[in-house]
Amino acid sequence: MKTIGFIAMSGVRAHNEELTQLGLTLPGFVERNKTIASLPSLGLLTLAGMTPTDRFKIEYCEIDDLRKSPALPEHFDLVAISTFTAQIFEAYEVASFYMSRNIPVVMGGITVSSLAEEAKAHCTSVVIGEGEPLWPMVLRDFENGALKPFYRHSAHGSFDLRDAPMPRFDLLNPEKYNRITVQTSRGCPHKCEFCASSILLTPRYKLKPVEKVIAEIHEIKRIWPRPFIEFADDNSFVNVRHYKKLLRALEKEKLRWFTEADLNVAKDDELLGLMRNSGCQQILIGLESPRVNSLNGVELNGNWKARQQDLYKSAIAKIQSYGITVNGCFILGLDGDTPEVFEQVHDFVRDSGLYEVQITFLTAFPGTPLYGRLKEEDRIIRDRAWELCTLFDINIRPKNMSVEQLQSGFLLLAKQLYSTEETNTRRREFRQRLKRSPNFGRGSRAELKMAA
Numbered sequence: 001m002k003t004i005g006f007i008a009m010s011g012v013r014a015h016n017e018e019l020t021q022l023g024l025t026l027p028g029f030v031e032r033n034k035t036i037a038s039l040p041s042l043g044l045l046t047l048a049g050m051t052p053t054d055r056f057k058i059e060y061c062e063i064d065d066l067r068k069s070p071a072l073p074e075h076f077d078l079v080a081i082s083t084f085t086a087q088i089f090e091a092y093e094v095a096s097f098y099m100s101r102n103i104p105v106v107m108g109g110i111t112v113s114s115l116a117e118e119a120k121a122h123c124t125s126v127v128i129g130e131g132e133p134l135w136p137m138v139l140r141d142f143e144n145g146a147l148k149p150f151y152r153h154s155a156h157g158s159f160d161l162r163d164a165p166m167p168r169f170d171l172l173n174p175e176k177y178n179r180i181t182v183q184t185s186r187g188c189p190h191k192c193e194f195c196a197s198s199i200l201l202t203p204r205y206k207l208k209p210v211e212k213v214i215a216e217i218h219e220i221k222r223i224w225p226r227p228f229i230e231f232a233d234d235n236s237f238v239n240v241r242h243y244k245k246l247l248r249a250l251e252k253e254k255l256r257w258f259t260e261a262d263l264n265v266a267k268d269d270e271l272l273g274l275m276r277n278s279g280c281q282q283i284l285i286g287l288e289s290p291r292v293n294s295l296n297g298v299e300l301n302g303n304w305k306a307r308q309q310d311l312y313k314s315a316i317a318k319i320q321s322y323g324i325t326v327n328g329c330f331i332l333g334l335d336g337d338t339p340e341v342f343e344q345v346h347d348f349v350r351d352s353g354l355y356e357v358q359i360t361f362l363t364a365f366p367g368t369p370l371y372g373r374l375k376e377e378d379r380i381i382r383d384r385a386w387e388l389c390t391l392f393d394i395n396i397r398p399k400n401m402s403v404e405q406l407q408s409g410f411l412l413l414a415k416q417l418y419s420t421e422e423t424n425t426r427r428r429e430f431r432q433r434l435k436r437s438p439n440f441g442r443g444s445r446a447e448l449k450m451a452a
Contacts, residue, residue, distance in 0.1 A: 002143075003057040005076035006048055006171075008041035009083035009091045010062040014392035018407075022414055041082045042181045042232050043109055045167035047135045056139070060171035063087075063094065072097055078104050078142055081123070085111040085196065085365055085389035092122040099123065104147055106138055110200050111386075114367025118384075120149055129153020130201050132165070153201070161186060161208040166219060174223050179258070181232040182216050184208050184246065188234040190262070191300045192286075193373070194331070196365035196389075197234040205238055210246045217253055228281075231259035236283075238264075240271055247274035255279040262286070263308050266315035272439070276322040282356065283319065284327040287312060290348035294336030300369060313352045320430060321437040325355035332413070333362035333406050335399040342409035346416055355430045357417050360391035361410065362398070 014020055040062075048058050059076070066072055072094065079098045083091035088111055095105040099122070108127030112119045116126045125147045127134050134151040141147045153159075161183075169180065186198045187205040220227050236259045237243045250257070256279045263285060265271055275283075288305060289295050295306035308315075316326050330345050349357050364371040364380060366389075374380050379397040382388075388395040398406050416422060434440055 001055065001057050002077040003059065003075060004048075004051060004078045004080060005073070006041070006044040006058065006060045006080050007066070007082075007094060008044055008060070008062045009081065009087040009094070010038065010041070011064045012084050012086050012390055014390045015388060016390075016393045016407075018411055019392050019414070022411065022418075038177070039179065039181050039230065039232075040172055040177060042167060042183060043131060044080060044082050045169065045171065046165060047080065047131055048168040048171060049165040050132065050135050051139065055143070058168065058171065060168065063090070074098075074101055074103070076103055078106065080106045080108070082109045083107075083111060085386050088112070088115070088119075088386050092119070095123040104142065106147070110196060110198070111366060114196075114200060114365075115386075116150060125149060125151060127151045127153075130159045132159045132163070158202055158204065158206070161206050161212070164208055164212055166216065169216075169220050169223055172223070177224075179228040179230045180220050180224065181230050182213060182220070183232045184213050184243075185233045185236060185238065189238060190235065190302075190304060192288075192298055193300055194298070194362060194365070194368055194370040195234075196368050199234065200367050205235075207239055207242050210242070210249055213246060214249050214253070217250070217255065221253070227255065229255055229257040231257060233259055236261045237271065240268060244271060244274055247271075247278045250278035253279075256281050258282050258284070260284045260286075263311065263315045266311075266318040269439075272319065272322045272324070275324055276440070280324050282325040282327055284329060284358070286331075287328045288331045289334055289337070289341065290330075290344050291336060291341060294334040294341065296336060298334065312348075316352050316354060317433075320353065320355060320433070321439040323434055323437070323440045325430065327356035327358055328352070328354045329358045329360070331360055331362050332410050333394070333396065333398040333401075337398060338400045339405050339409060342413045346413055349417060349426075350422075353426075353429060353433065355426055357426075359410065359413060359417065361394050361406070362396060363389055363391050363393075364396050365389050 044060060048060060051058055081091050081095055091107065095107060098105050105123040106125045106127060107119050107123045108131050112126060113128045116128050120126050125138065127138065128150060130153050134153055138151060185205065185207050187202045188197065188199050189205050191199060258281055261283045265283065288298055292306050292309050295309055296303060298305055316328065319326050332341065345359065364374050366386065374396055381395055381397060385395055394403055394406060397403060
């Protein structure tokens with residue numbers, strides 16, 4: 001029986017020394033980034049779920065764990081690698097290690113799909129696009145000793161999430177993870193210029209059936225009796241009718257969960273009530289900027305966020321009145337940003353009552369329209385510097401300020417937003433408002449403590 005090693009390149013770390021040091025003194029600054037980096041690779045677990053156990057032995061590994069040993073394991077017959085952009089050069093090193101030992105390597109995912117020719121120089125095969133329709137072909141060709149250099153998704157049509165396999169959650173160490181990912185949808189209708197998420201893999205927004213999502217929850221609960229679920233969606237709740245059905249089903253599961261969405265959720269009280277009742281703790285919303293000038297042009301198929309900007313504060317207040325905290329995300333270095341943006345973000349966070357805030361640099365990821373445009377404008381600081389794609393390192397030249405102004409303004413803003421005083425003030429004011437909110441439902445002290 002052949003052994004397949006699924007290796008996840010986990011543990012992204014910023015190269016910016018000042019921000020890294022800041023993270024040591026203000027832990028909240030890098031909290032969300034660390035959470036993302038520590039999540040298991042749902043893509044690899046999904047492919048593992050499609051791998052016949054009567055023909056293959058399967059091992060799921062994370063690179064940080066493997067590197068605790070003197071050397072990488074060499075007992076695999078095939079290696080599949082998934083990586084964040086910032087770690088792709090490390091992924092190439094791992095792939096080259098196995099290739100040098102005549103162990104075939106398959107690489108795939110969003111970044112690899114965007115850098116297919118580059119990645120192919122380091123591995124046997126590259127899977128381009130969604131992996132589910134291609135993985136059975138990869139396994140067949142591997143068994144026949146005839147792996148192809150490229151497996152292209154576009155030739156086989158878009159994958160239907162109604163056919164989604166059960167991920168192999170049982171391959172994970174239950175003590176290692178404090179939250180587990182489940183995907184309920186793929187894609188996003190907004191098509192932001194900078195976005196390096198699943199819109200690079202699929203041309204349309206699609207949904208996973210409610211029954212399949214609940215089945216995955218049940219599988220997870222066999223391993224983690226009281227799991228915290230992170231829905232690995234680019235934008236949940238686009239199809240409100242579908243999600244109301246899902247939320248009613250989730251309410252029976254007694255979960256706590258987190259997801260990413262847009263401000264449209266604030267327009268539907270029934271939806272917010274169902275989110276509250278089903279255990280939603282927080283939603284992450286890409287606000288991007290408090291400035292309309294900075295929001296203009298962010299989306300390629302419309303200017304939706306710019307049109308919503310005057311509703312930002314009321315939407316945040318509405319969502320949080322249900323006991324659901326909002327993690328508002330801001331991008332610094334957008335084309336419309338000037339040095340005044342840092343103070344404006346700080347003022348907005350204070351005035352809006354946001355419970356949580358995340359600030360990142362505008363980052364040009366490979367394969368995104370942003371990278372193509374800025375390369376043409378000669379605004380990429382160093383071409384192919386993928387290791388800087390951490391969201392906390394600068395890899396572009398901003399339009400209306402210098403790199404130095406962007407760096408210093410970001411540092412000052414981070415020190416203000418993530419100070420103990422301001423963090424505690426945001427949490428205290430949230431709890432005070434929640435006590436007065438008629439939307440918090442049952443409103444018990446236990447619920448208030450959970451929401452806080």
